[in-house]
Amino acid sequence: MPYEPPTHTVERSIRATTGAKIIAGVDEVGRGAWAGPVTVCAAVTGLRRPPAGLTDSKLISPKRRAELAVELEKWVASHALGHASPEEIDELGMTAALRLAAIRALDALPVRPDAVILDGxxxxxxxxxxxxxxxxxxxxxxxxxAASVLAKVRRDAMMAELEGESAECAVFGFGDNAGYPSPVHKAALREWGPTPYHRLSWSYLDALPQWRHLKKVRISPEAAELESGGQLGFDF
Incomplete structure (x- = not known):
């Protein structure tokens, strides 16, 4: 199914109405995962024609996505990534963890943007x-x-590296599921329980009686709100 390619319409509108010159696009990946960080990319592109096939990373095959990320790293004016760890997600809640990761990404850019376009x-x-x-x-x-593709490819690579480097993660299939719910991930959790790379405040633990005692209670004010991505349970 063909998709309309992204444009610079929003960037041009922001420039015209606010005078902003440096505009960063920001997107996240990993919000709904059970394990691993939430990753945010900030990308500054200017108004040049983007590489062919650029769109939401979820609509691109893994092979093409990886190829496109290589092209984008050379094409963008600048980009940076920020992460919030599972421990930070458990402590702060997802909204605050997303903000933390986004600020880390934006602060890592060589020049501070005048404005930010945030997905969602x-x-x-x-x-x-x-x-x-x-x-x-x-x-x-x-x-x-561009931020969507760069964030997705980098986080997927991080999770695959984790599977390869950590013996305790090998059974969870992170190289395929990137820490998101999947039959392999579900079965491994039932058998082995969560690793230090899992989010322990997530409700998937409610369906695992033998591991439920590991569940953490969030202590921040934002911890009380239900996060639609990460708080989904799973029928074990």
């Missing part, structure tokens, strides 16, 4: 950043689409 409808970044939220921005905005 919720502004988890907030002040002092000038933020424009765009629903499905990873499909419609060039800078956000």
């Amino acid at each position: 409808k919720h502004d988890y970044l907030g002040r002092p950043w000038q933020v424009r939220t765009v629903i499905k921005g990873d499909q419609s905005c060039v800078a956000v689409a």
Whole structure:
């Protein structure tokens, strides 16, 4: 199914209405995973024509996504990644962890952006950043689409490396599922329980009586809110 390619329409609108010159597209990956970090990429692209086939990373095959990431690393004006660990997610809640990862990414850029385009409808970044939220921005905005691909490829690689380097992670299939729910992941959790790389405040532990005692209770104010991505249970 063909998709309309992303454009610079939002970037041009922000430039025209605010005078911003450096605009970063920001997108995250790993929000709904049971294990691993949440990863945010900030990408500054300017208004040049993007590589062919750029769109939301979820709509691109893994092989093409990896190839496109290599092209994007050379094409973007600048980009940086930020991560929030499973421990930080458990302590802070997903909204605050996303903000932490995004700030780490934005702070790592060589030049501070004048404005940020954030994928989705919720502004988890907030002040002092000038933020424009765009629903499905990873499909419609060039800078956000670039951030989507770069974040996805890097986090997937991190999870595959974790599977290869850690004996206790080998049975979880992180190289295939990247820490997201899957039959292999589910079966390994039932048999072996969570690793230090799992999020221990997630509700999947409610369905594992033998490991339920490991579940952490969040202590931050934001911990009480249900996060639609990471708080989904799983029928074990």
